[in-house]
Amino acid sequence: MDCVETWAAADVQRPDASGVIYLFHCTAGTGWRFHDQGTGWDCTDLGLTVPASFCTS
Structure with a gap:
């Protein structure tokens, strides 16, 4: 499980x-x-401002 801000991915x-x-x-x-x-x-579509392993950009 990878969590970044209000998002999590499994x-x-x-x-x-x-x-x-x-x-x-x-x-x-x-x-x-x-x-x-x-x-x-x-990541920008999700509103994330930090990198996440589940993001392609």
Whole structure:
């Protein structure tokens, strides 16, 4: 699990040997919620100002 600011990502290995990242977001009132799955996201689109391992830029 990799956490940066209000975002967290978990790298999941599937039985077919392909990997996918599950992205979660934490907000006040609702807590942690699943946001998306994929192989990477743009940090600026997520509103992050610091680098994260799950970001492609």
